[in-house]
Amino acid sequence: MLPNPRHLTKAAHRLKRAQQTLFRRQKGSARREKARRRVARLHHKVAVQRQSPCTRSPSASRRGSRRSPPRTSTSPG
Structure with missing residues (x-):
């Protein structure tokens, strides 16, 4: 049995803090x-976490997200 995931709660807390920081920034500034x-990135992260709850085992999720092996460069000559 998998433990209760707390990633959504933590991400929501990070989003809240980021929104407060955004509110304090001066309009038009680079910061x-x-x-x-x-804030937009954290909104997206929370939305994805809400849509797909963690139903797979941790090892299965690691296997599913494995990238393809790096390509070897062949130089002519």
């Missing part, structure tokens, strides 16, 4: 834009 992008 506000950076904070806005961070």
